Amino acid sequence: MTAPTQPPPDLVRLVRQLQGRQALQVLAQLAADRHLEVYLVGGVVRELGRGRQAPDLDLAVNRHALELAAALADQLGGTFVLLDERERTARVVWQGENLDFAEFRAPDLVTDLHKRDFTINAMAISLIPLMRAGQLEWLDPWGGREDLEAGRVQILAAENFHDDPLRMLRAFRFAATHGLTLTADTWAAICKYRQEFRRVAGERIHQELFHLLGVERTFPTLVQMDQAGLLGQIFPELEDLKGVEQNGYHHLDVFQHSMLAVDCLEQILLHPQDWFGDLGRVITDYARRDSKAVLLKLAALFHDLGKPQTQERRDDPERFTFYHHERLGAELFTQIAWRLRFSQEELRTVVRLIELHMRPFLLLPIFRQGELTLRALGRLVKAARPVLPGLFALAMADSLAGQGLLKPADAEAWLADFCAAAYQFLTERLEPMEHRPRLISGDDLIQEFHLTPGPQFRQLLEAVEEACLEGRISTRQQALDLVKKLL
Structure with a gap:
């Protein structure tokens, strides 16, 4: 085996923190009692080399890895999880810590490390000397530290x-x-x-x-x-976007436009106030929740996925249409999401963004002319409610990624104003209405009009809600009069 190299001096504090972890103390004693070799490997060693502490621990054991992991779980009162009996891998979960065990896949440690992916992940620290005597035996047979310091990802073997x-x-x-x-x-x-x-x-x-x-x-x-x-x-589906020409609002084919949309979106997420002013904080808050930033990037990458199959050439040889490409794009992305095992919430979020991504652009010309009705604005806000900040961030990225000659120079400024109008509607009309009692309910429809529950109920109540949002009615009697008129 290659002789241990000396650790960087700045690791002392991090190593002391490792020594203080109770799970490792117990593990070292169990391994010593069983005459087993145990090594910290993978991410924990790589992060130490970067001067950082890794929350989870990867451990390589020369033999009896599953039995050692089970004994540790029993001693700590943790949970033993068998990952792969054939590969001899297991996990111990204890007080928020994950300790992943793997048995050597070769006769010795050096050969085992060589079976890993990259040199930066093929370093090891012997556990027992570390925990018992504070000796840091840093084993680096393939030059991982040098590659890490040089900023290289080097494959161990093709x-x-x-x-x-x-x-x-x-x-x-x-x-x-x-x-x-x-x-x-x-x-x-x-x-x-x-x-x-x-x-x-x-x-x-x-x-x-x-x-x-x-x-x-x-x-x-x-x-x-x-x-x-x-x-x-x-994503084989992305290959179909290459070379697909667009109309005069764009300067790139569909693939390059989609890639640039991701670039623009990332810039927006870094500095949303540059495009949305004070509403930038709403974009920031949205992107920080769960995996919303990731899902937004996926929506940007796939928002025009339906264009190749919906492209039609108009009379002008340089003009194309892509009617309903957003619907087809949502269907195609659903297949991708199923293939990659997206959660239902992840799928719903991206699909909604793709389905709605054209709505701001379709309404924007009417908004610019000052003719956008509260009804149309309200329908957009309600349809996009769960993803509204993401939808406008996506729309802004989509706009920035299209720099064709037909695109208005002030498109982004108007889009920001449209976003502000949508949020004004949300905060001044929709949210206040949601916090006060409905003007009428289903019981009123039964008692006043002798109706029976069914699809008509929902249609009538939604019509009343829309009229209330638009300011056309504000009392119970006005709501009843509206229903009478609709009937």
């Missing part, structure tokens, strides 16, 4: 991508999350094995993809993934 094609996406994810650059060897290996990516299970892609898109600036990485041919392996 065939490792064949063993697990997900590692190709992980290479780009590490580049994005850690500010690293893929080496020529890593890039060449991705180009060689990229077609095998389709073997990867959807739920695994989902997890890595969300990590990647969670970075503030994903666009440069997406461009690199496309250049390497990996983006099209993950």
